[in-house]
Amino acid sequence: EAGVAQSPRYKIIEKRQSVAFWCNPISGHATLYWYQQILGQGPKLLIQFQNNGVVDDSQLPKDRFSAERLKGVDSTLKIQPAKLEDSAVYLCASSLEVYPEMGYTFGSGTRLTVV
Amino acid sequence: SQQGEEDPQALSIQEGENATMNCSYKTSINNLQWYRQNSGRGLVHLILIRSNEREKHSGRLRVTLDTSKKSSSLLITASRAADTASYFCGGETSGSRLTFGEGTQLTVNP
Numbered sequence: 001e002a003g004v005a006q007s008p009r010y011k012i013i014e015k016r017q018s019v020a021f022w023c024n025p026i027s028g029h030a031t032l033y034w035y036q037q038i039l040g041q042g043p044k045l046l047i048q049f050q051n052n053g054v055v056d057d058s059q060l061p062k063d064r065f066s067a068e069r070l071k072g073v074d075s076t077l078k079i080q081p082a083k084l085e086d087s088a089v090y091l092c093a094s095s096l097e098v099y100p101e102m103g104y105t106f107g108s109g110t111r112l113t114v115v
Numbered sequence: 116s117q118q119g120e121e122d123p124q125a126l127s128i129q130e131g132e133n134a135t136m137n138c139s140y141k142t143s144i145n146n147l148q149w150y151r152q153n154s155g156r157g158l159v160h161l162i163l164i165r166s167n168e169r170e171k172h173s174g175r176l177r178v179t180l181d182t183s184k185k186s187s188s189l190l191i192t193a194s195r196a197a198d199t200a201s202y203f204c205g206g207e208t209s210g211s212r213l214t215f216g217e218g219t220q221l222t223v224n225p
Contacts, residue, residue, distance in 0.1 A: 004157070031211055033213070040217075041217055041218075042203050042215035042216050042217045042218050043158065043203070043215050044215075045212065045213070045214060048210075048211070048212060050211075055210060055211075055212075056210065056212055091157055091158070093157075093158075095211065097211060100146065100163060100207075101163050102160065103148050103150070103160030103161075103163055104148075104158075104160060104213060105160070106150075106157030106158040106159070107157050108155075108156055108157045109156075109157050111155075
């Protein structure tokens with residue numbers, strides 16, 4: 001079974017530029033999550049999708065962050081414009097509710113550096 | 116807001132010793148999950164314990180849950196150098212929302 005795929009692996013941009021991250025969850029996983037992990041901290045949930053609908057985006061800074069999950073499969077997370085404090089690893093995860101014992105499957109993340 | 120809060124923040128032990136990490140959470144949960152994260156990688160699911168369970172085992176892992184104290188512990192027995200990683204607990208609330216704590220950095224010295 002293929003894991004959660006994320007790209008790019010690394011990205012360096014200047015502040016005020018825009019950036020987009022892509023995630024392909026495990027096939028058949030209806031729920032998809034984007035987490036932000038600042039160095040030395042735990043992952044913080046940004047947004048949760050169920051199929052192609054948003055379940056929870058209460059922690060998403062909507063003035064600069066946006067996310068979509070077209071057709072209920074792939075997802076993109078965009079930041080525009082980026083700030084220095086957005087430097088972090090952006091993790092995508094997916095889960096299958098009928099098998100909660102399996103937990104969430106995470107991708108390797110995209111490390112973003114804003115300079 | 117963080118759901119889990121791990122203790123200690125850092126733990127250093129010798130190979131073969133047991134490692135115990137604790138986690139406290141704030142609100143009612145459906146289950147509590149433990150994950151491992153190696154440097155530069157994503158999180159890997161270790162074990163899930165439901166709110167109506169008190170103890171669970173998986174290989175060298177033992178997890179306990181005390182819902183009255185809103186706390187959990189993860190015990191890794193006979194630790195190995197390969198167990199060196201950060202460990203995170205996450206409480207899952209209704210709606211499949213998983214919120215993590217700040218993690219425990221475990222170092223196992225050979």
